[in-house]
Amino acid sequence: MNFQQLKIIREAARCEFNLTEVANALFTSQSGVSRHIRDLEDELGVEIFIRRGKRLLGMTEPGKALLTIAERILDEAGKVRRLADVFTSESSGVLTIATTHTQARYSLPRVIKAFRALYPNVRLELNQGSPQEIVSMLVAGEADVGIASEQLVNHSALAAFPWFGWHHALLVPKAHELTRQDPVSLAALSRYPLITYRQGITGRSKVDRAFHAAGLKPDIVLSAQDSDVVKTYVELGLGVGILADQACQLDEHSSLVRLDVGHLFESNTVWLGLKRGQLQRNYVWQFLELCNANLSIEEIKRQALSLYDESTTEPVLDFQI
DSSP: OOHHHHHHHHHHHHTTTOHHHHHHHTTSOHHHHHHHHHHHHHHHTSOOEEEETTEEEEEOHHHHHHHHHHHHHHHHHHHHHHHHHHHHOSSOEEEEEEEOHHIIIIIHHHHHHHHHHHOTTEEEEEEEOOHHHHHHHHHTTSOSEEEESSSGGGOTTEEEEEEEEEOEEEEEETTOGGGGOSSOOHHHHTTSEEEEEOTTSTTHHHHHHHHHHTTOOOEEEEEESOHHHHHHHHHTTSOEEEEEGGGOOOOTTOSEEEEEOTTTSOOEEEEEEEETTBOOOHHHHHHHHHHOTTSOHHHHHHHHTSOSSTTOOSOOOBOOO
16 A cells, blocks of 8 residues: 555545546546556455446445545645644745635735735745635645635634625626616616626625525626626626626726625625644745734634634644645
8 A cells, every 4th residue: 555546545536536637636647547546456355436337436435434544644644744844944935825816816916915025935826716616725735825705714624814895896888877876776787687706706695695685586697707707798798797896996998887886785705714723834824914914923823723623722733734
């Protein structure tokens, strides 16, 4: 038995048993993945996967038990490999941030600039994804900090800290009928084709909830993950855009106008997330403090290093960073 075999078991579960994706994730060949699986099954004397022909459909009961053990072994191995780095590389290394497009494009530049001035030897990696993907990256130890408006605060494995609040706003052409309404009503808005974010990101649930509570059915003709994509199709005249207010920055030559509709939809909060119980380099704590000056590093550490079980007072440290 070896670490590569255990990594294959873990990646197979993550990739929904698609061996091509497993091979790509581990930078190896599909035939090599299959061989490692066969060798491990032969050594253990049990089948790990449920098969249909050459396809893997799921895990057997022994396979599920093995997956739990494999994840624990790989996690512990990661702690050993990274332990020295935590204490010797305080001002250099890599800070990996998992975030949504909206925060990467509109909210983070100021913080990134300030962080680079403090830590010029730290390399930054921005991984953009949906809130669900951001949670997965944090839990798997593939990101140090996660930033999103949804999901982070609801996961027990994460410690979440508020960054700032925001509202939705409308983008419409300058001559649009809605520019003559003050204030804009949901009933009036529901009469136009709408362009907004896809389900699960950037407060989309609160947009849907507002229309549902009013007994209205919005005509959402296009939904996207990217704020700039939404703006592009509004400019093409396909509909009225509902965006995060920080994404509604317009220059003087724009053909669009922003309408504030904070009275129509609930406010949103951008959250900063860390994997709970995970020891971090000092520059990770500093990054969160740069985002929100109202957060103290001591309070961040207290919450982030606490156990999942709040009845236990001793912190558990995970050196996997």
